[in-house]
Amino acid sequence: xxxxxxxxxxxxxxxxxxxxxxxxxxxxxxxxxxxxxxxxxxxxxxxxxxxxxxxxxxxxxxxxxxxxxxxxxxxxxxxxxxxxxxxxxxxxxxxxxxxxxxxxxxxxxxxxxxxxxxxxxxxxxxxxxxxxxxxxxxxxxxxxxxxxxxxxxxxxxxxxxxxxxxxxxxxxxxxxxxxxxxxxxxxxxxxxxxxxxxxxxxxxxxxxxxxxxxxxxxxxxxxxxxxxxxxxxxxxxxxxxxxxxxxxxxxxxxxxxxxxxxxxxxxxxxxxxxxxxxxxxxxxxxxxxxxxxxxxxxxxxxxxxxxxxxxxxxxxxxxxxxxxxxxxxxxxxxxx
Amino acid sequence: xxxxxxxxxxxxxxxxxxxxxxxxxxxxxxxxxxxxxxxxxxxxxxxxxxxxxxxxxxxxxxxxxxxxxxxxxxxxxxxxxxxxxxxxxxxxxxxxxxxxxxxxxxxxxxxxxxxxxxxxxxxxxxxxxxxxxxxxxxxxxxxxxxxxxxxxxxxxxxxxxxxxxxxxxxxxxxxxxxxxxxxxxxxxxxxxxxxxxxxxxxxxxxxxxxxxxxxxxxxxxxxxxxxxxxxxxxxxxxxxxxxxxxxxxxxxxxxxxxxxxxxxxxxxxxxxxxx
Numbered sequence: 001x002x003x004x005x006x007x008x009x010x011x012x013x014x015x016x017x018x019x020x021x022x023x024x025x026x027x028x029x030x031x032x033x034x035x036x037x038x039x040x041x042x043x044x045x046x047x048x049x050x051x052x053x054x055x056x057x058x059x060x061x062x063x064x065x066x067x068x069x070x071x072x073x074x075x076x077x078x079x080x081x082x083x084x085x086x087x088x089x090x091x092x093x094x095x096x097x098x099x100x101x102x103x104x105x106x107x108x109x110x111x112x113x114x115x116x117x118x119x120x121x122x123x124x125x126x127x128x129x130x131x132x133x134x135x136x137x138x139x140x141x142x143x144x145x146x147x148x149x150x151x152x153x154x155x156x157x158x159x160x161x162x163x164x165x166x167x168x169x170x171x172x173x174x175x176x177x178x179x180x181x182x183x184x185x186x187x188x189x190x191x192x193x194x195x196x197x198x199x200x201x202x203x204x205x206x207x208x209x210x211x212x213x214x215x216x217x218x219x220x221x222x223x224x225x226x227x228x229x230x231x232x233x234x235x236x237x238x239x240x241x242x243x244x245x246x247x248x249x250x251x252x253x254x255x256x257x258x259x260x261x262x263x264x265x266x267x268x269x270x271x272x273x274x275x276x277x278x279x280x281x282x283x284x285x286x287x288x289x290x291x292x293x294x295x296x297x298x299x300x301x302x303x304x305x306x307x308x309x310x311x312x313x314x315x316x317x318x319x320x321x322x323x324x325x326x327x328x329x330x331x332x333x334x335x336x
Numbered sequence: 337x338x339x340x341x342x343x344x345x346x347x348x349x350x351x352x353x354x355x356x357x358x359x360x361x362x363x364x365x366x367x368x369x370x371x372x373x374x375x376x377x378x379x380x381x382x383x384x385x386x387x388x389x390x391x392x393x394x395x396x397x398x399x400x401x402x403x404x405x406x407x408x409x410x411x412x413x414x415x416x417x418x419x420x421x422x423x424x425x426x427x428x429x430x431x432x433x434x435x436x437x438x439x440x441x442x443x444x445x446x447x448x449x450x451x452x453x454x455x456x457x458x459x460x461x462x463x464x465x466x467x468x469x470x471x472x473x474x475x476x477x478x479x480x481x482x483x484x485x486x487x488x489x490x491x492x493x494x495x496x497x498x499x500x501x502x503x504x505x506x507x508x509x510x511x512x513x514x515x516x517x518x519x520x521x522x523x524x525x526x527x528x529x530x531x532x533x534x535x536x537x538x539x540x541x542x543x544x545x546x547x548x549x550x551x552x553x554x555x556x557x558x559x560x561x562x563x564x565x566x567x568x569x570x571x572x573x574x575x576x577x578x579x580x581x582x583x584x585x586x587x588x589x590x591x592x593x594x595x596x597x598x599x600x601x602x603x604x605x606x607x608x609x610x611x
Contacts, residue, residue: 037579037583094568094572095568095571095572095575096572096575096576097569097572098572098573098575098576099576099579100576102580102583103579103580103583106583106587107579107583110587110590111586114590163527165526165527168527168529168532169526169532169535169536171532171536172532172533172536172537172540173536173539173540174539174540174543177540177543177544177547178539178540178543180543180547181542181543181544181546181547181550182543182546183565183569197526199522200515200518200519200522201519204511204512204514204515205512205515208508208511208512211508263580263584
């Protein structure tokens with residue numbers, strides 16, 4: 001009689017992960033409070049607290065901000081005494097392939113900020129993340145007086161710096177042709193592009209580390225799988241907005257050159273008078289430190305800068321970020 | 337037929353053409369395809385059971401094969417004539433790519449699209465080949481370096497303890513070593529301007545090829561009265577125009593309200609236009 005060979009650690013971890021199922025509910029409780037044209041505004045925390053609006057990237061889903069109770073950016077902010085509003089973008093259908101950056105910035109973000117300001121009777125703090133940081137910067141440049149402060153995390157500002165691999169790869173691509181062919185740009189397609197920048201770290205090294213979770217508790221294994229789903233389950237992007245972003249921000253470096261216009265209105269970072277808190281990760285391969293650091297040289301008001309060791313995602317789920325960066329951010333927000 | 341060799345190509349006479357065309361008329365079937373089909377159909381028609389059908393088919397094939405063998409000489413003559421004719425026709429045709437001359441006759445737009453499809457497919461294949469070639473060279477370079485590292489291990493295995501040698505073959509260690517060797521090479525390759533140019537070229541070639549496919553598919557669908565991607569794009573663009581108009585109206589209204597509120601507060605100050 002043949003005996004079944006013992007499972008390896010990786011096999012055991014995979015078997016357990018498959019049994020866990022897909023937990024989809026967020027870690028922190030929230031309620032939808034209003035809709036804008038392309039998003040739902042979710043509220044977290046006490047409505048009596050001062051408001052803070054998060055503008056997340058259009059590229060991934062905001063689940064990364066609330067992956068587990070211990071590593072939840074949203075929880076850090078609500079615990080810090082803020083009523084947090086998250087602009088949760090709706091993935092565009094094919095009928096919305098012509099949505100532009102102006103629609104998101106002058107439409108949804110402006111509507112969300114106006115709604116929150118009206119409910120709280122004070123201007124909100126605005127916090128932009130990664131690509132959402134660019135959108136937040138544009139809003140702030142056009143309506144700085146409507147904000148109490150602006151925070152940007154891992155936000156590409158100067159894409160002309162050396163070693164900015166995404167910008168280098170984007171330089172010769174004809175994005176108008178690309179979206180004419182694809183309509184919207186698929187989330188899985190973009191995830192593949194990002195993974196191809198670090199195929200070893202995100203391939204054998206990442207899945208190799210899964211073996212170490214063979215005997216870990218369910219929560220840890222579940223966090224790994226939630227991260228996995230987050231990485232490869234990004235929403236589609238509206239074709240025109242994607243092409244505008246790639247062309248203006250990555251090919252023309254339009255933010256630092258004051259060349260970006262939205263519905264004919266020029267976006268000038270120098271018009272941002274609200275206080276700014278800018279943070280980046282020191283080993284971020286998607287938004288290199290120099291690309292993010294540049295913001296301080298271009299805004300009119302004071303700019304508090306923080307960097308922490310680690311990569312792009314470490315800024316949101318890293319232990320160091322939650323131990324030092326977010327307490328510092330909360331402290332700074334209170335001082336504004 | 338059109339002459340008997342390259343030397344008399346220029347002296348082709350109408351009579352030669354007529355002779356050749358005569359060969360093509362009637363039951364000309366140089367490869368025997370039509371005859372085989374006819375024999376097979378007849379055989380199947382006459383058969384009463386599947387087994388009998390197979391037997392009759394075999395007989396039909398054998399009969400046609402015998403016929404072909406007998407007619408081999410005639411086929412050889414015909415092929416020779418065709419080759420000679422092509423040698424005559426060749427110099428009459430333009431020695432340029434299809435893109436160098438205009439569309440002639442009906443459906444000029446469709447002709448241009450089909451021609452563009454060929455050109456763009458070719459451009460895409462060339463870009464893909466260049467990229468794959470580069471990826472292959474990178475993979476070979478990484479593999480060679482890994483092989484060298486393993487060879488060095490093998491030398492030291494003799495000096496090491498069996499446990500240390502076995503540890504090097506542990507799958508996790510093995511994978512980590514591969515990553516340590518391949519990752520810096522991959523990143524250096526990705527940072528090369530030539531690599532970036534090749535990737536961009538591939539993406540651009542793919543985009544243009546797909547666009548051409550879409551245009552052709554749209555023509556086909558619209559020709560049958562069915563909705564096309566182009567038609568849906570028109571609708572999406574119209575929706576976008578409406579959305580933009582509404583957004584501008586909302587922004588104007590919001591600015592007006594802000595101004596009125598400011599007036600009500602008594603400061604009379606003007607506000608910046610709403611974003």
